[in-house]
Amino acid sequence: MSPGNPDLIALGVTLKLAGLTTLILLLVGTPLAWWLSRTRWRYRFLIEAVVALPLVLPPTVLGFYLLIALGPHGPIGGMMESLGAQPLAFTFTGLVIGSVFYSMPFVIQPLQGAFTAIGKRPMEVAATLRASPLDRFLTVAVPLARPGFVTAAVLGFAHTVGEFGVVLMIGGNIPGQTQVLSIAIYDHVETLEYTHAHWLSGGLLLLSFLLLMLVYGLNRRFTVVQP
């Protein structure tokens, strides 16, 4: 990547953000999705509703609250400041935090669905074959939920690449730090640089299509054996 080209830098920031967000969501989301798929806790629906919130909220609302929380006067930002660290608003880290919330349902929901579809039986079988809980989670639940992992990873990644409102609210538009592709496109349109806007938009369109094709193509290959 030529460091001078602001569009390529924005692409780099975008991919780094999407990759990191997806990784964090898979790590945090897998246990949460597993718990949601297994628990008989009667208030489970509360957690499910919170997880689904970003699906319906305008990204600006999420961004607004995150901005307040992460800013110098917010609970998190203020704490960071009192510890001598930077407040997180308008930083890449703040962006990652925002993206994690924003893309959460796209990772948790496919995972939860895949874990639920496995049912209790394979885990019981594994238990009678002497696999400990963690062992059977890793050797039975995870491989059987593979389509869910593929869907979760690709959707989480693609959705983060496409985010705009949250970034605008808490990330601002700092080239090389928080300027992502969607913002760069907006900038180009604002300044009537339609050629640039075309290149980036077309590129994003193609990337998104390829990613979704990957999801559906891969998941078609896995079929669940019915008894």
Add this chain to the structure above:
Amino acid sequence: MTIEARFRIEKGEFLLDAELDIPEKGVSAVFGPSGCGKTTLLRAIAGLEPCADGFLRVGDQVWQQDGFTVPTHRRAVGYVFQEPSLFAHLDVRRNLEYGLKRAPVSERRIPMERAVALLGIEPLLDRQADQLSGGERQRVAIARALAMSPGILLMDEPLSALDAARKQEILPYLESLNEALDIPVLYVSHSPDEVARLADHLILLEEGRVTATGAIDEILTRLDLPLAHGSEAEALIKATVAGHDEAYHLTHLDFAGGRFTVTHKPLPIGHSVRLRVAAKDVSLTLERQSGTSILNIFPATVGELMPVGSAQVMVRLMTGGVPMLARITRKSAAVLDLKPGAPVYAQAKSVALLS
């Protein structure tokens, strides 16, 4: 390694309150109507019922006692579920190895080749689970449970999800299993046919309670139990092939009370067989009949009598220590003056050879 189990499990309206001792050898069938708690009992023994209260000892190991429970993965149980539950993401070989690899080396008694040979699944090893028929999958599931060298094998209606032809495909394997391996088997079933073919002991379960346990020939013919009351009441007799009558194309089968003669079966001499003698096919006489077409006549002693309906009586007989049932009319019983201890001759009009 006897198994001692006492369980109390409440599930909404249903209460399982069972106490049983399972002998260390042979197949013990848990028999009863649907919904009587058979599966729950089996799951409790495997540690799969989280709310089971009770006591469980298998051999010298206590698996459950006063709130202390050994988790399922530390119990040496082989479990064959009703539907063949192979891991879809592994091929047959890896399915078999799953439990085998996790069994402590010191407890491995059944090599994988043995389990494979016993179930005849050698040609299937490299296939994926979804490429197998229902019967093949269940055979693999049984082999998988054996390959982990269980201290007890639990089978929850392993044939019920299969059609009649597939059942016939698997039953011989189950029969030979019992002879080849020295593992106590707890076999849940509601099929009298499977029970008669496989079981050595019978545990009757009704509405969550154990109503009787004992040797199968004993339980089948006990007049105080419902099995001996129905029109399907029958005795189970274990016999061995004594010889063949080539001229008349017959086979002789010896048991403690005498010799059965049946149409020829190509079985080696000394082979063990099970015979079913239906109560409705047995008639009684006071003297040995000579001019009769019936071949199977045995001296017997009347044990007990019990009226069945208004016109009939079920008679429990002992022939050389082996119990048999005869269902005759109340009038015949009066004419013959049948009383406990009376000597009679039992004539079996037809005999079904199992296996």
